Amino acid sequence: MATPTKELKKPGGGYDPREVKTVHDWIDLLKDEGEYREVNVKVDWDCEIGTIARYCMSAKNGVALLFDNIKGHANTFCKKLFTNSVSSYGRFNLAFGLPKDTSTRELVLTMKEGYQKSLSPKEVSTAPHKQNILKGDDINIEEIPVPKWHLWDGGRFINTFAPVITRDPDVGRYNMGIYRGMNAGPKHVSCLMAPSQGWGDHYSKAQQRQEPMKVAFIYGCNPLLTILAGSAFGRLVSEYDVYGGLVGEPLELVQCETSDLMVPASAEMVIEGTMSWDPKDFKMEGPFAEHCGYYGGGYSLKPTVEVDCITYRDDPIFQGSCESIRPGWPTEDAYITSLSSSALVWNHLEACGVPGVTDVWMNLDGPFFMIYVQIRQSYRHQAKQIASAIWGMSFANWAFKIVMVVEEDIDLRDHGQLEWALCTRVNAAMGDLVIFKNHFGSVLDPSTPFEERDLMKFGSGKWARMLFDATRNWDLGGRPFWNNQVFPPVVVLSKEEEELVQGRWEEYGLGDIKYEPRMEIDKNEDLKQRYAFNSRPTPEYLEDHGGQHAITDRTK
Known part of the structure; x- marks a missing residue:
């Protein structure tokens, strides 16, 4: 049973x-936190479970779910999902x-730091799943209660x-990833396999040797193991x-039992199983309601x-997840990929020597295809360096079709601020929109012609990637009127103005009205100085050009 840490005192x-070593420990914790429900009435594996899971994932007060009365599985060795x-x-x-109410930025920072740590595993002689x-x-x-998650899925995945x-x-070196696989009979699982994935690289090497590849599928883990499996770490x-x-x-x-692969003892x-490199051993798979919000791939x-062995603990819990991301339809995969990509891209940019990265964010709704980076810009065209580094990552075979870079006065988690930056700081005529043509990309992107995303022929899809450089463009040159800065000042309130008004707020008869600044520049005096007052009209320029009188005259 999980025990609260002494260091964390926040509500939640x-x-x-x-x-929390096992899925049972995790369920106990979720029960204590009010984040878990059991569905004991009989439910159908054919789309009913998927629909229930979808409703709960999309609800603001949704919970984790355990089903223990599934049609057709009253007498099978595995009964629970x-x-x-x-x-x-x-x-x-x-x-x-962390406490439940931790901000997403603090969560990303925790993951960013944690993902840089390493400690080798240790071998034990036995495990409950034996x-x-x-x-x-x-x-x-x-006999495993695998749902058919969506109506037009090719089968039970x-x-x-x-x-x-x-x-x-x-x-x-071991690789642990999350890859889709469909039941293809009592003893077979057919899989979507891309050479650019971690296990795809191992499969290619086995294929070159004309040797089968040993595989192990793990079900029922503590959450960190599954999160790490779904995080796109580099090959090393x-x-x-x-x-x-x-x-x-x-x-x-x-x-x-049947190979020398080592697997988590807590499963x-x-x-x-064994995966053959010979096409004569392939079986049909697909389509599947994929992460991009559309059905991905055809029946091919x-x-x-081929399953060689199944080991399981008494009364085992099978674990699965309803896929397909679009606005209002988050998934477990969306949470894992958006948060882990934010942390891993941030680490990658720092490792590549990119200075001044202050935040990275991938939104839930953009099915891995768009990522935002916030920087304190220190040289011209820094955003292009950032995009180039991101597009060179191994996970770019599925993700990062669009990169948007902003400065630190724009909150990456506020779509309104991102839109404002896009509208006022991006000018395609000035090179702020960069298109990188004929690049590799996701085979699941429906905007790519089906013929161009043939995995067996090309190993990847085909993209033209885009960079939106929504930083202040240094190519504009300094403007004397704006203190030789390249951009005019953001319109802000001075500290003196605000202190005056705040001190008299009750006197105005407005005590029941509460103003809450939305942008960080209105809360942070350093940002206000950097992006507003540093580029204000200088007294010397106004004196030399009569600017102060001209401005005053325009207001009459």
């Missing part, structure tokens, strides 16, 4: 992540041991929220090591895992 509490585990900012904060072992004719993945474990055959990073560094103790691993259930032959 917090906890030591080391105390857990979903919506981290489908809110509050639950995501809890996953990192209580039951199925091999040979006893294997039947159709067993892998929507399952960490997938593979190992680099050259250097032995093992999520196992990051987990240890993040929580402060090694992740316990146990060896699979509820593990499917061990794809690489397939």
